[in-house]
Amino acid sequence: MxxxxxxxxxxxxxxxxxxxxxxxxxxxxxxxxxxxxxxxxxxxxxxxxxxxxxxxxxxxxxxxxxxxxxxxxxxxAPRNLELVREDALRRAEEHLGAAVEVARTGGITLEELMQTLTILYEGEEA
Missing domain, CATH: 1.10.10.10 (Winged helix-like DNA-binding domain superfamily/Winged helix DNA-binding domain)
Structure with a gap:
């Protein structure tokens, strides 16, 4: 390890x-x-x-x-899927918080940020 x-x-x-x-x-x-x-x-x-x-x-x-x-x-310990999901959500929130700060500093609107997130998220599924 x-x-x-x-x-x-x-x-x-x-x-x-x-x-x-x-x-x-x-x-x-x-x-x-x-x-x-x-x-x-x-x-x-x-x-x-x-x-x-x-x-x-x-x-x-x-x-x-x-x-x-x-x-x-x-x-x-045996894997708890809810625990794994919660940890992923926490990490995503940390990264999104940083992205929001960058967007605010750069004058990017919430709508633009949401569009970007939607494009990125849907692009990952495709």
């Missing part, structure tokens, strides 16, 4: 880990039931605190991406 940590920037390390593991699960690179490295092993590999990896794993479990089996470790 390749996780890249950037010490510069505003994103906390535990959040970087959480985002990257979510991405691996959503892409299918980490499959249902697959074991993740122990918190200690991941912390050692990334040269970070075990507390940081613990926080990331707890967040992933809270969000339904991981399950913990006492004495055995953490495993990728």
């Amino acid at each position: 390749d996780i890249i940590i950037r010490n510069t920037g505003e994103v906390p390390i535990y959040d970087q880990i959480t985002r990257q593991i979510k991405s691996l699960i959503l892409k299918g690179e980490l499959r249902e039931g697959e074991a993740l490295p122990s918190m200690r092993l991941l912390a050692r590999e990334l040269r970070i605190s075990v507390i940081t990896t613990k926080r990331a794993y707890e967040e992933l479990e809270r969000e339904g991406f991981l399950t913990t089996v006492p004495g055995k470790g953490c495993f990728v």
Whole structure:
């Protein structure tokens, strides 16, 4: 499992880990039931605190991406299609928010932006 940590920037390390593991699960690179490295092993590999990896794993479990089996470790949880859809919607909202800011700054009207979005969306289906 390749996780890249950037010490510069505003994103906390535990959040970087959480985002990257979510991405691996959503892409299918980490499959249902697959074991993740122990918190200690991941912390050692990334040269970070075990507390940081613990926080990331707890967040992933809270969000339904991981399950913990006492004495055995953490495993990728069964895929919840609603969870996958919700994550996709959240990511789309982030990108659309950035697009709205660019449009406002550039003097693009809501109607023009909606037309562009419609063209792009329908073009993807075709």
